[in-house]
Amino acid sequence: MTVFLLRRLLQAVGVVLAMTLLVFLGVFAVGDPVEILISPEADQLERERAIRELGLDLPLWRQYLVFLGNALQGDLGRSFVFNEPALQLIYQRMPATLELALGATFLALIIGLPLGLFAGLRPNAWGSRTIMAGSILGFSLPTFWVGLMLIMVFAVQLGWLPSTGRGETVTILGMRWSFLTWDGLLHMAMPMLSLSLSRIGLVIRLTRSGVRENMVMDYVKFARAKGLSPNRIVFVHVFRNILIPVVTVMGLELGGTIAFSVVTESVFAWPGMGKLIIDSINVLDRPVIVAYLMLIVLMFIVINLLVDLSYSVLDPRVRLESRE
């Protein structure tokens, strides 16, 4: 187990290093931040002073080494634009994105699992066909369009839900959270629903195919031959087996949900990390881009690790292998 974790950690370091190098080269290839950041009216002296302050006078490989040296001391650089530490900028916006992504995943599970179970157990029922058709809509409709429609119906026409911002927040551990206040929840409702729609579709389809696959297995027939009640067979025997693929996919999706909640955040003016990264890319604010991507890479690695660990809880066959 320790060896397993250690190996994962080393891999993570390697991935982060490779990623930072790519971002440095990438930003360099896209354009010169100097052109965007420094006003065209500035004279030669001012220009050179600004360039030196930002550390952009050094050759690229020196810039990279300086960055690495600072990164090892926990300093990922200051934003060119805000002149604040890049990490601090991201941390301020992270809770907003996290609560949105986690909320969307939670919603996808509590809606998707029961619907998928129903559709799997009664594949020919009228309700199941409706659910399956709905699930196709769920992940075919573009997120931004769904967001706009939601705003049109619930904010503009009905006036039930606020369409922008986070609403009232509560500060815990120095971070601001919306989901703990009623007003915050109302603000979260629409972005969360729009973000979770495609995931609901995904969970429904995964659950349904899992149920269909498992219900015809011999172990189900044997469980019936033991005289167990249908509820016990579905909710204990079959459910445990279905959870394995659902947890894997939703775990991997969670990383994607966090990293790419950009669209939803833009539509609902949700002040999260996605909005920050888009703005930073526009002005080539390299420290923020690098720091953000490092964080996302780490998050993916941690989530994958958690998925692997949850596997061993759900599937005893994996547990034995990791012990040996």
Added chain:
Amino acid sequence: MSPTLEVRDLQTHFFTRAGVVKAVDGVSYSLQRGKVLGLVGESGSGKSVSGFSIMGLVDEPGRIVGGSIRFQGRELVGLPEPEMRSLRGNRIAMIFQDPMMTLNPVLRIDVQMIETVLAHEKVSHTEARARARDALGMVGIPSPDERLKSYPHQFSGGMRQRVAIAIALLHRPDLIVADEPTTALDVTIQGQILAQVQKLATDLGTALIWITHDLSVVAGLADDIAVMYAGRVVESGSVDAVLDAPLHPYTHGLIGSVPSRNRRGAPLQQIPGMTPSVINLPPGCAFRARCPRADGICQQTPEMAELLPGRTARCFHPHLETVPA
């Protein structure tokens, strides 16, 4: 005394798009307390489906369309599901063919055993666990207390089948339907399990239906035999009599096909052709296309007839000449 199980003219059909599959079409047999019936036939002869019919576990699009299954005098065909469920795993148990597939891979053995006890009896969890442990010991699993905490994948195939048998025995059922339970196992393990099951059945007075295609298994284990072909029983009788002097040409061919019965060096005998599809089976004797004795009269469907005392067969041209006088 009334028999433990009496199946009369059972018909289980599957209604598919390609047509009606008469998987079981007029099957009759009966079984006394503590006796073993060998149900023999090739793949697709309907032997497994007749087993599932007894359990009330025929899946869609299949349905029991006729006949009766009387278990201890009680009619099982048309019995409401809750009552059927209270019999299943309790008075009638079943063992399946592939032990690698019958246990749930993600649940521990103790969970799967205890739930079976609790499904039919109101006992404490501790009591149920003790019962599970005893059952494991009974089928010859060493250190049952520790093994209860194992998962199925930590057992070998033979051990898993023992666990399945232990589960079947938890409520000391009056009838066990065993659907080819040793087919997937090594010959040595098969022998051990057969001996064990035979002993347990005798000790507990459990009647057994042993479904198999392996005549050598039946020869050693069963009291009576019923040979199935294309959804029907074509011959039945006591195991010794039938194996010594089969009446039906199909049974004759089946016994002839057992390699150990053939003389060394002589080519193996075989039955030409294949089992007919039971979709839209034409009338007449289903075996006639493969039968060396078939003639014009075989276009008609032969009835099951008692040709000798205790021996019935469904044939116009039975092998009566080979029966010792």
